[in-house]
Amino acid sequence: MVNWWPVTASRLEDPKYRSLTPADRLYVEYTISSFSQRGSYFESDLEVAVTLGLSEDKIRRARRRVGRPSKQALTIASRSGGHELGAGFGWVIYTPGFISGGRQLATRYLNVPILKVPKRGFFACVHRFTFEALLAQVPMRRLTHADIVVWLVLSYKYWRCRRKREDHSFFITKRELVALSGVANAPACVNHLYRGLQFASGGHLFEYSDEGQRLVFSRWVSCADPSENDSSARILESWRQEIAGRVHDKRLVAKLKQANRLARRSTQTQAEAHPSIHSALRRAGSQDSTPVG
Secondary structure (H helix, E strand, O other), X not given: OOOEEEEEHHHHOOHHHHOOOHXXXXXXXXXXXXXXXXXXXXXXXXXXXXXXXXXXXXXXHHHHHHEEEOHHHHHHHHHHOOOOOOOOOOOEEEEOOOEEOOEEOOEEEEEOHHHOOOOOOOEEEEEHHHHXXXXXXXXXXXXXXXXXXXXXXXXXXXXXXXXXOOOOOEEEEHHHHHHHHOOOOHHHHHHHHHHHOEOOOOOEOEEEEEOOOEEEEEEEOOXXXXXXXXXXXXXXXXXXXXXXXXXHHHHHHHHHHHHHHHHHHHHHHHHHHOHHHHHHHHHHHHXXXXXXX
């Protein structure tokens, strides 16, 4: 498998990680996945927000909570006299986006220390394309962020019980599923996942049965890897183009709103600076509206 990133036991068992909301967890895992694939990279908050189905404000809050600004970012903030940058858990080292020379620069992700797998520590190989396929269902309201967090936990559990066989059954108690995911209705999310993504053949991501206190999975599959399957490659490219289109539309709307604000501000400033002109324009408008006898 070439299209995966590690979900470690140390991460899932960390109380700070367990305290995160589903949205914050998805941001962490998405960042780990991206860094493990690309190394240091640039990505705007808007791109991440559209990909994860979140707002830009939630992306920034998540980053501040789990990350730590780079020395470069602290220097830039100090020189500009802006707000002091706070530091969170230090799991992501970044330089936030800023405007330079009239150009808006994207956030730069310099390092993701939480990606490191401890010596002799267990980690699961979570399939990146399946994760992205699930994310694509969020804007259509077929799945929620909590559903995908539960899938991450189930993927981890599948690998935990894998041993030497890929095609194997495994189970997880409902109590453990809730504890690892931090989602109170985690068992219901399993059903959402089962119904939320279905293959053209009619198959599902997994087959399972509810045995009261535990969930037993008799079959577990991943989406075909885009590097090995032309159909998956086309689906992935289509999804990325859709994201790029939504990012473009949101940027266009933001520019139009900014232009309207600047126009209103300019009109108000002119009126305040020349009250006599403003009064004359109002009188002229009133005269023009007088009905002709």
